[in-house]
Amino acid sequence: MIGQDYFDLRSQFGKSLLSLNGLVSDAASDPDHAIIIQNLINSLKDPFVFVVVGEVNVGKSTFLNALFGSDITRTGIMPTTDKIYFFKHGLTERRVAITKTLEEVYVPSEFLKDFHIVDTPGTNSIEGDHQEITERFVPMADLVIFVFSAMNPWGASAWQFLDKVHRHWMRNVIFVLQQSDLRMPGELDAIVEYMKQLCRQRFGREFPIYAVSAKKAYLARSSGLDRERLLAESGFNHLETHISRSLGGSATRVSKLSNALRIAWDVLSSIQNQAEARKSNREEKGRVMRHIEQQLDTHDARTLMKITPAIEMTGADLHQASEELITRLHAQLTPVAALSSVLKERREINGIEAQLQDQVRTPSFYRWDRAAAIIEDDIIRFAEYLGDVVTQGLKVQIRDELRPDESFWKAQRRRFTQRMDQMLHQIVSDLKLEADLKPLLLKTRRLAAAQWFLVLPILLSGCYFAGRGAWNSFIEVEAVGGILGSALWIASSMMLKRGRLNILQKLAGALPDIRSHLSAQLRDDVHNLYESFRRVLDPTRIKLVEQERRQTSFNEQISTLVKSFQALDARLKSMAAAGDT
């Protein structure tokens, strides 16, 4: 196709402009940008204008049909072009008379989207109308094709017409020596040479001249039979190469595309700047977000540190209560107390767990309430700080979400002290002090009963032998009683000692236990409160990540466009250079 290179470049440019258009709407940039780009896209559609001039019957219309492989000028139906026909693309075929010498013809041929064709009557038939063509159509033409018949290229009217063409537009003129099939090659060469000479004499310049046979070219294109040979003989190949090159290198077209590209660059740069600004804005927000995360960790640790002494003190309370309990149990868990328990059990262990809990709970309650107040205070102050940072740094209004109301804090305090209390209760009950002591009391009481009711009668029966002076028997009986009594005493003492030791160990073990449970609980509570700030910030965080993702793809699109604009620029420059030479 004629001008293929130019059209390729133009369609590439068109695609780039469409991508740019996409970026413009994505970036929600200046509304003018969309209009500018739309205008640029429309301007690319500007078709080339070809004007054909020549004497009657030299084959102008046939030439046009052959050039575009289409029977638009209908040489068959209307052999003589009687007025100026301006061919344009239309969805249906339609003719609009503009003046009595000019008619616009709309034809649904694809190539007419890119080329507007002006077919003119023979210069020798319209002497008076030369002016309309030279003044109206030649200046708008990208190419003015002067057609001469190879049979007689010397008709005066075409040359006189050329005299009237302003020198400025002469650079767009080419000569076509039509109907070349009617001449021998040698004759054609001589004619071409002579025409060149004539041009030099008459206009002080030469025009590109191509000897062609439109008849053969049209046949090649329409019938397809012996296509290559006919096309080669038609001389159209050279002519088309020349036209394509001159279209691509057309100074007006190249500068038009270059201007369009420059405008598109401007829009792209402005979008790029906007993207840069958005990027630094987002990065700044990212920094603020990271700062907030750090602050959350720091404050979380700080609050925890403030209330850690409460754990130590609760530990100390438990320690003291345990000491007191141990002292009391020591007094009770003796073999003597066991002996006296036979008549009446005075050793009291029911309720020792509850006492232990009460002893720790009373001061702790006050402490945990204080700790809850410290937490509340810290959280409220952090919420204030966070509200400021978020408003200023992230440009988001979340103050209300950050500030829980009074009822939240009441419930929070109650839950907190309750949980601490429950934990204390759980740890003390898990010691199972009473459950351990009960069988010990029972066993030692039984051992004591055995001493009273077995050993004492044996010892007393010794007196009977002593009264009779049977000292040997006395000694034997007393020895048996003594041994039995000592054995029971030792057994009871050891059992009680083990019991005391067991209690001691359990209470000693409870101390680190309560510390670690309380710490874990506190850590969780405080952490959950600070964590709720993170949750409030989640939507903002997600938005930032999403913005970053979109921005990355946006930047990729920008750099793809930059590359294609650079490639277009390079091609336009080389086209301009080719046009200059």
Ligand SMILES: Nc1nc2c(ncn2[C@@H]2O[C@H](COP(=O)(O)OP(=O)(O)OP(=O)(O)O)[C@@H](O)[C@H]2O)c(=O)[nH]1
């Ligand atoms: N042998 C030969 N005849 C041709 C060629 N081109 C056109 N003709 C014939 O020349 C005659 C004129 O062709 P047109 O294309 O109508 O010429 P035109 O210059 O448009 O004529 P007007 O519109 O009357 O000025 C027709 O009979 C064509 O068949 C060619 O390349 N070789």
Ligand SMILES: [Mg+2]
């Ligand atoms: Mg014609």
